[in-house]
Amino acid sequence: MRQKNNIKEKLIQNAIEQISSRSYTSVGVQELCNLSGVTKGGFYHHFKSKEGLTLAAIDSIWGSYKKTILGPVFNSDIPTLEKFNLLIETVYIHYVSQKEAQGHMCGCRLGNLAIELSTQNERIREKLEEIFQNWVDYFEQALNEAVTTGELPINTDTKKSAQSILAFLQGLVLIGKTNDDPDFMKNLSRAVLNLILDSKQQKITIKEN
Amino acid sequence: MRQKNNIKEKLIQNAIEQISSRSYTSVGVQELCNLSGVTKGGFYHHFKSKEGLTLAAIDSIWGSYKKTILGPVFNSDIPTLEKFNLLIETVYIHYVSQKEAQGHMCGCRLGNLAIELSTQNERIREKLEEIFQNWVDYFEQALNEAVTTGELPINTDTKKSAQSILAFLQGLVLIGKTNDDPDFMKNLSRAVLNLILDSKQQKITIKEN
Numbered sequence: 001m002r003q004k005n006n007i008k009e010k011l012i013q014n015a016i017e018q019i020s021s022r023s024y025t026s027v028g029v030q031e032l033c034n035l036s037g038v039t040k041g042g043f044y045h046h047f048k049s050k051e052g053l054t055l056a057a058i059d060s061i062w063g064s065y066k067k068t069i070l071g072p073v074f075n076s077d078i079p080t081l082e083k084f085n086l087l088i089e090t091v092y093i094h095y096v097s098q099k100e101a102q103g104h105m106c107g108c109r110l111g112n113l114a115i116e117l118s119t120q121n122e123r124i125r126e127k128l129e130e131i132f133q134n135w136v137d138y139f140e141q142a143l144n145e146a147v148t149t150g151e152l153p154i155n156t157d158t159k160k161s162a163q164s165i166l167a168f169l170q171g172l173v174l175i176g177k178t179n180d181d182p183d184f185m186k187n188l189s190r191a192v193l194n195l196i197l198d199s200k201q202q203k204i205t206i207k208e209n
Numbered sequence: 210m211r212q213k214n215n216i217k218e219k220l221i222q223n224a225i226e227q228i229s230s231r232s233y234t235s236v237g238v239q240e241l242c243n244l245s246g247v248t249k250g251g252f253y254h255h256f257k258s259k260e261g262l263t264l265a266a267i268d269s270i271w272g273s274y275k276k277t278i279l280g281p282v283f284n285s286d287i288p289t290l291e292k293f294n295l296l297i298e299t300v301y302i303h304y305v306s307q308k309e310a311q312g313h314m315c316g317c318r319l320g321n322l323a324i325e326l327s328t329q330n331e332r333i334r335e336k337l338e339e340i341f342q343n344w345v346d347y348f349e350q351a352l353n354e355a356v357t358t359g360e361l362p363i364n365t366d367t368k369k370s371a372q373s374i375l376a377f378l379q380g381l382v383l384i385g386k387t388n389d390d391p392d393f394m395k396n397l398s399r400a401v402l403n404l405i406l407d408s409k410q411q412k413i414t415i416k417e418n
Binding site for chain 2: 022107117
């Protein structure tokens, strides 16, 4: 059983790595089998198709983002607002490492799939829409907690703020990938704090401690 | 001569449409020749490769953005700050039309290519980096003019503001594409105004007229 799970996991990890360093369309099942030391029969024992493998890969990527980036940042013992600044800095460091390891800044593995496949594969698009909604919910919950503790005023529009922050983050990564240089992101890390908004989409004025 | 230019233009327009509704990798030269009523010989008379055609397509897309979106918005006779809000609203309307015409929200044609190809094609990546820099310069110039006229304070960091605004815009489009629904963008149109920043990346306080 462990052997089977190892094969499945190996296929998922190779798919994540190959797709994020190139694209979904340019990676083939045979190539993933070769890299994973699996026959095609072995592949189709675990996944119905490249699409099925990619859906599993998306869950794995999101799990990894929560475990290695969002968890450590949002469970840290600092004021909520600083967490959003720390988030951008942590993502920046993540992409510096990615570039060192893979030779390129490959960008957000979920954003990449969303851009490449949203018009072409409805199941993958729906899955990514759901994950992005979970991501917004994650930010929104952190902001709601800050409203509860009085750190943010009660007129904070935590939903729109969370949506704006995810959009800004994805855009920073997109341009960083285009520049093949994460510095673009680092230089704008504090700008994210301006996207904590009230109901009129105006910046929240934070009370000083 | 006009016949030749028509063929070239037809290839460029078909490339833009096919690539933006699917992806670069999934579109072939033969298919573009068929759609354009051109032989392969005719194709290679005008372009060395699909890459060459795509580089020409990128210039065409950027020219079109300037002509149909940026020009009308930034030449309009309204305060500079309102122009950035109008920009997001204009882009929103552009994507509503795109979805009606193409059946999907296909997203930013430049952002799509940047995400798909930046790790795979250095010439296209460099071209897109240059265009994004031109785009930032475009925003920066509008903000500099607003500083000159006194509409914005002199401590405005017009470069970082322009970079933040482009990142936010690209992120809004990315998530709109993932949702196959431009409403995400419309609901956050005013948030862009919070990204006009001072040297500490804090929101600029605008003096009231």
